[in-house]
Amino acid sequence: MASKAFQEYYPEYFSHCYGCGTLNQDGLQIKSYWDGTESVCYHEPSPRHTAIPGFVYGGLIASLIDCHSTGTAAAAAYRAEGREMNTDPPLRFLTASLHVDYLRPTPIEGRLEVRATVKEVKGRKVVITSKLIAAGDVCAVGEVVAVQVPEHLIPGVTAKS
Amino acid sequence: MASKAFQEYYPEYFSHCYGCGTLNQDGLQIKSYWDGTESVCYHEPSPRHTAIPGFVYGGLIASLIDCHSTGTAAAAAYRAEGREMNTDPPLRFLTASLHVDYLRPTPIEGRLEVRATVKEVKGRKVVITSKLIAAGDVCAVGEVVAVQVPEHLIPGVTAKS
Numbered sequence: 001m002a003s004k005a006f007q008e009y010y011p012e013y014f015s016h017c018y019g020c021g022t023l024n025q026d027g028l029q030i031k032s033y034w035d036g037t038e039s040v041c042y043h044e045p046s047p048r049h050t051a052i053p054g055f056v057y058g059g060l061i062a063s064l065i066d067c068h069s070t071g072t073a074a075a076a077a078y079r080a081e082g083r084e085m086n087t088d089p090p091l092r093f094l095t096a097s098l099h100v101d102y103l104r105p106t107p108i109e110g111r112l113e114v115r116a117t118v119k120e121v122k123g124r125k126v127v128i129t130s131k132l133i134a135a136g137d138v139c140a141v142g143e144v145v146a147v148q149v150p151e152h153l154i155p156g157v158t159a160k161s
Numbered sequence: 162m163a164s165k166a167f168q169e170y171y172p173e174y175f176s177h178c179y180g181c182g183t184l185n186q187d188g189l190q191i192k193s194y195w196d197g198t199e200s201v202c203y204h205e206p207s208p209r210h211t212a213i214p215g216f217v218y219g220g221l222i223a224s225l226i227d228c229h230s231t232g233t234a235a236a237a238a239y240r241a242e243g244r245e246m247n248t249d250p251p252l253r254f255l256t257a258s259l260h261v262d263y264l265r266p267t268p269i270e271g272r273l274e275v276r277a278t279v280k281e282v283k284g285r286k287v288v289i290t291s292k293l294i295a296a297g298d299v300c301a302v303g304e305v306v307a308v309q310v311p312e313h314l315i316p317g318v319t320a321k322s
Contacts, residue, residue, distance in 0.1 A: 013213060049179050051178055059228070062220055062261075095219045096262070101257070105255075
C-alpha cells in the first residue's frame with residue numbers, strides 16, 4: 001500500500017470532515033489506500049460507537065462506507081485521468097446517494113476493514129461498491145454514488161503534495 | 162407531541178446505542194415522537210460534525226435517519242398491534258437496509274428536523290421513508306427497511322413504563 005492516504009492529499013478546505021478530515025481532531029480520521037484495484041481502510045471502533053452491547057453502531061458503518069467511498073471516487077478519478085493525487089486541479093467528491101445493506105451484526109471488538117471497488121467512472125460521477133468485514137465476515141455491503149465538486153465551489157485551493 | 166420519546170421506552174439493553182440510546186452519554190441522544198401520522202425528531206449538530214465548512218457531515222444525516230426510522234418502526238409496530246409502548250413484550254427494530262439521497266448541502270447552523278412516514282408494516286418488517294429539513298429546505302431523503310429483533314435475542318427484558 002502507498003504510504004500516504006487519499007485523504008492526506010485533500011486540500012485544507014476538505015480536511016475538516018468528521019469522517020475523514022485530517023484536521024478534524026474529534027473525527028474518525030478515516031484513511032484509505034489502494035490495494036491493487038481495490039481500496040481499503042481500517043478502523044478500530046470506539047466503545048461509544050455501540051449499537052447493542054458488543055456490536056457496532058450502524059451509523060458508524062454508514063460513515064466508514066461513505067467517506068471511504070468518496071475518497072476512493074477521488075482516487076479513481078485521478079487514475080482515470082492518469083494523474084497523481086498531488087497534481088492540480090484537485091478532484092474532490094461528495095455523496096449523492098448512500099446505500100447500506102446490513103447483513104449481520106458487526107462485532108465491536110477488533111478492527112473493521114472496508115474494501116471498495118470502482119464500479120463506474122462516468123463524467124463527473126463515480127459509483128463505488130464496498131463491503132465491511134469484521135472478524136472474517138462480511139457484515140455489511142454498500143454502494144455510493146459520488147459526484148465531483150464543481151471547481152468554482154472550491155475556494156482557492158491547490159493540490160497538497 | 163407526546164411528552165416521552167419512543168427511545169425512552171426502550172429496554173435498557175437497547176439504550177446504549179450511539180445514535181439514540183438514553184444511556185449513551187457520548188451519543189447523539191436522538192429522540193423521536195409522533196406528530197399525527199408522521200414522526201419527528203430534532204437535532205442541533207455539533208461543530209465537530211462538519212463535512213465541509215458550514216455544512217453537516219453526511220454520516221450524521223445517515224445516523225439521524227437510521228435511528229429515527231428504527232424508532233418509528235418500533236412505534237408503528239405497537240400502533241399496528243393497538244398497544245402502548247410501555248406494554249410487554251417490548252418491540253425493537255434493527256436496520257436491514259439504509260438508503261439516503263443527499264439533495265443539497267445541509268447547513269450546520271440551526272436545528273435539523275427529520276420527519277418520517279410509515280410506508281409499510283408487514284409481518285416483522287417495517288419500511289420507513291423520511292426527509293431531513295434544514296432552514297426550510299429538504300436537504301436529504303431516506304428509506305430504511307427495519308426488521309424486528311427476535312424475542313429470543315433480547316436478554317430478559319420487560320417494557321419500561
